[in-house]
Amino acid sequence: MRLRRKPWVDEAIHKFDDFVISRGQELGEEKKGRWNEIFGRVAPLYAELGMGKGDFMRGIALKNPNVNFIGIEAQQDVLYKAAEKLREAEVSNVRLLVFDITNIENIFAEGEIDRLYLNFSDPWPKRRHAKRRLTHRNYLLKYKKLLKKNGEIHFKTDNRALFDFTIEEFDAVNVEILDMSYDLHSENRPENIMTEYEKKFSEKGEKICYVRGKFCGGI
8 A cells, every 4th residue: 555655755865865765866877787886896786676664674683694685666755755764774784765666676686685575565466467576577577687696586475366377477487485384484494584564464374375486597
């Protein structure tokens, strides 16, 4: 659900300019292939597509200080909340971008990303909107170019129909499934870091589906 826009955020978000690239700031080809330079160190690069309010990003970045993280969110008001959490937690290995994932190939070079996270993406339930799903094969083929060899995709959702669709799309573009669960929380995995949506859904007793995969050869 799209939130009502808060105009005051357009100005307030600039207090995070040290780690946030907000709406209207320059974000283009000049950053492709330069993310290690932007972070000021050479490290694995992980990106979360559609990061929401930042619970997952805060948790995983704190747990993995030797990884460079990028959180991408199209809604600036939502990303502002994430920036507040990261600043409060004194997280230093994250950069946040207000950006439309449709054009993700404009900001990353081929083979630049080590891992992609897609957590509770919009299911776009109507069949005619299938191409808008972030696990549609058209998106997956973009991700394939941006991921390093053996780079991974991690996907979580409470929507079983979207999960089944994703598994079919993985198969269509030769994504090898490395790990999968239809009820992630029943397995009590200590490494799992929950998003704000995940906490809400799990408290209602809804099952969380999870899959981890990597691309294998051509399609």
